[in-house]
Amino acid sequence: MSSPAGQNPAAAFVKAWTPGPLMPRGDARDGGLVFVIAVLCFFACVSAVCALAADRAATGWTAQLRDSATVLVRPSGGESADAAAARAAEALADVKGVSEARALEREQAAALLEPWLGKGVLADDLPVPRLVTLDLDPKAPPSAADLENALKAKAIDATVDDHSLWIKDIVRAAALARDAALAVFVLTALAAAAVIAFAARAVLATRREIVEVLHVAGAKDGFIAGLLAERFAAMAFVAGVGGAVLAAGFGAAVRLAGGGQGLTPVLPVAWTDLAALAPCPVIVACLASLAARSAALRLLKAAR
Amino acid sequence: MSRKPSHTFPASDADTARAEPEPVLNFAGVGLRYGRGEEVLREVSFTLDAGSFHFLTGPSGAGKSSLLKLIYRAERPSRGLITLFGQDLQVLPRSQLPLLRRRIGVVFQEFRLLEHLSAFDNVALPLRLAGRAPKSYRDDVAEMLAWVGLGSKLHAMPATLSGGEKQRLAIARAVMGQPDILLADEPTGNVDHEMGLRILRLFVELNRLGTTVLIASHDQELVARSGMPELRLDQGRLTAGAAP
Secondary structure, three states, rough: OOOHHHHOOOHHHHOOOOOOOOOOOOOHHHHHHHHHHHHHHHHHHHHHHHHHHHHHHHHHHHHHOOOEEEEEEEEEOOOOHHHHHHHHHHHHOOOOOEEEEEEEHHHHHHHHHHHHEEEOOOOOOOOOOOEEEEOOOOOOOOOOOHHHHHHHHHHEEEEEEEOOOHHHHHHHHHHHHHHHHHHHHHHHHHHHHHHHHHHHHHHHHHHHHHHHHHHHOOOOHHHHHHEEEEEEHHHHHHHHHHHHHHHHHHHHHHHHHHHOOOOOOOOOHHHHHHOOOOOOOHHHOOOOOOHHHHHHHHHHHHOO | OOOOOOOOOOOOOOHHOOOOOOOEEEEEEEEEEEOOOEEEEEEEEEEEEEOOOOEOOOOOOOOHHHHHHHHOOOOOEEEEEEEEEEEEEEOOOHHHHHHHOEEEEEEEEOOOOOOOOOOOHHHHHHHHOOOOOHHHHHHHHHHHHHHHOOOOOOOOOOOOOHHHHHHHHHHHHHHHHOOOOEEEEEOOOOOOOOHHHHHHHHHHHHHHHOOOOEEEEOHHHHHHHHHHOEEEEEEEEHHHHHOO
16 A cells, blocks of 8 residues: 555545535536526626616716807897807807817808708808807816806807706716616526525425435534535526626627727717626626525525 | 343443433323324333334334434424433424434435435545544545445445445444434345344444444344344334333
């Protein structure tokens, strides 16, 4: 027995022995369960990406709206519209917090009306309102009252739109989209937990004899529940990797299909969103472990 | 017919000094019914002393398996009192049950081996559940398997073993944790007479080492040849056996 080559087979077996799994590693139904968890994980990941994108979209839109303002200028006293707009731009450029003021030409103003009136239908003598667009200092933007006072000081008849009405609606809509995506994420995660708990109960039922032997041999409920938790965590991790990879592929396709803004500017997917899916397999494994453990403990304690 | 145990060995040196052996198990007026059915055990009362060896006999359906299940609390009595190692099983908290069961070795009638594990793993089970490190017991497991004549089947899966080998494997698993009491349900029911005698010799050997043994069997010839005392059940009543 001085060397492995000289050992008898039994002694070699004993020396190399490591404990086997007390619960069988898996059965034919595991494939179906992994598939279901992977699909749920995919939907959870997609909804998480949607939540991130909606949050980013809301932040982007509100920032754009907060950093700009629009002034509608009405010419008066025989002054031409172009002259009134130019004067308004000049007056507003001097207001503290205004980075740039630009008077839109008649053609630019007409272009803004095209979606409603169509192209080339504006008569030359039709009074088209002139607009002045303002870029504001995002750190210290002036208030609408500051801008109105500056215009009044120069006797310019104008209306200031600081987008505050739009911002509220957009923030509410974006928050709704984000919350809906998060709700779908949570519901999907709960559905996955319910599926795993159901499967854990099924495993306990089919392995009743093993559980009874373990109990009679002195195993604690927590130990047996731990065996199941371990088994389902491993299974869920594999499913989580599959679901996250699929979701990342889906997100990448959306990102590539839409260029810099994603598939649609309404929901801009960023590459960093996809990186956020990396912890998904670990999260789903923890969730599976908790669900399986809790279901098993409830069942074992109710047994006798 | 009740006989004085011919093999009564104290569990410790301290017990040796005592004139009377300490009772390990006591049944007092125990009854058991499943659901709303009739009682399968009625007014069962007896006491087993430490280191004693008893057979539990009776025809099929007499309640032998049910009585054994009450001892390792797989079932709970519908009335009466069961005391094991001085603990009232009726009020024993579930959290303390595993520790109690680690002092009991059980040989099931249908073996109940873990089919997905090797013979070695099956026998190692009680020590593993007790939380011992594999290195500390693997030689003991090999020795135990050799003791029951399975030294060459360490890695064999239960499905590949014969009935007698499975029976001996189940016995090895039951005694591996050095239980204070061994309960065996028809341990010779699936083997031929010769193998039955060999298994009986294993139990006697174990009893010599201090373990209290209670074997449920309907093999009257084996019981008679063993010369061990008997608790006889008939239609759920104890008709002969150790007095409480």
